[in-house]
Structure formats: structure tokens, C-alpha cells
Amino acid sequence: MPDKLLILLTSCALLLMMGGCASFKPNNVNDACSVLEDEDWYEAALDSQERWGTPIHVQLAIMHQESKFQQDIRPARKWYLGFIPGFRPSNAYGYAQALEGTWDAYRNSTGNHGAKRDNFDDAIDFIGWYTYHSHKNVGISKWDARAQYLAYHEGWGGYKRKTYNSKGWLLKVADKVKAQSLNYAAQYKKCQAELESNRGWF
Incomplete structure (x- = not known):
């Protein structure tokens, strides 16, 4: 048993050195x-921005609202009588809280069939893909975090039907996403040069 534990700890230490034993978590x-401090996350965010045209701060604001950058989060389960577990309200999962059906559409559309919802690189690319199609399908500016979030939450059909107008709570959330996006944009502007200078060190 001690030998097995030593092997496990040694393996984990090696994986940590390679960044594989635990996922990055922003302070x-x-x-x-702080979110872009990890070079791999920064590269993934840049790649998504370049591929889909949606600014980094808009993508991050959406992810912040959906998961606070937690990789394995799911919607809270309903409980009955305080102790009987019920169903979850949806099958959303991961950094982007993507639904299974929408995630499958993303994978088929991009050819990224191995994409996983609990992988930051795939999740940020998914948000870029979705916002790109929100621009293409319903004409939402890629810079408009508020409208992009409404379409992200309601779907393109729901956005066209303006279903969000009957959800006061959702409009408030969309306002929060807009404010977060503006904050991220200002913060990113201040540290962008430093982030760029740190690229490629490893």
C-alpha cells in the first residue's frame, strides 16, 4: 500500500509539472x-477570438455568468421535502453550461468531435462559435454582450420571438453580463501587454 501511494503521488507530481493533474482555477x-493568467487559457481565448471574431471580454463575460469558470458545474438539482433528490432542470454542463444538443451541433458544425464541455479550450471556442452564429443568424453585434447573452440563454428562435421580454430576472442578468464585459475589457487593456510578453515562455 505505501508503495502504491508513493507511485500515485509521484505520478501526480509529474502531471502537475505538465499541468495535467488539476485544471487551472483563477484567483x-x-x-x-487573473482569468487569463494561465497561458493555455489565454491562447485558447485568443484562438477563439481570431476564429470567430467575438472579443475576448464578451466571451469571458458569458462564461463568468454561466459557470464562474468551474469546469464540472451542473444546474442545481431540485429537492423535495428537503431530502428527496429530483431532476436537474436541464442537461447543461461545464464551463459554458452548454446543453447536450447544442454541444452536438457545435461539434458537428466545426468537426471538433472530441470536444468536451469540461475543457476550457473547447468551451471558449463553443462560446465564440455560438456568438458568431448569433451575429450571422439574428444580426447581433459580436461586441454586444447583453444581446449576445440573451440569445445564448433563449436560443436564436427565442431571441427572435423576444421571449426574454417576459423574464425580468433574465434582463437583469443580461445587464450584469454587459457590466462584467465592460469591466473585463478595461482590465484586459491594462494587462494585455504583459500577457503578450509572457507568451511562449514554456
């Missing part, structure tokens, strides 16, 4: 510089 999810 401050409200600070874009």
Missing part, C-alpha cells in the same frame, strides 16, 4: 487578468 474570477 479572482472578476478580474480578466
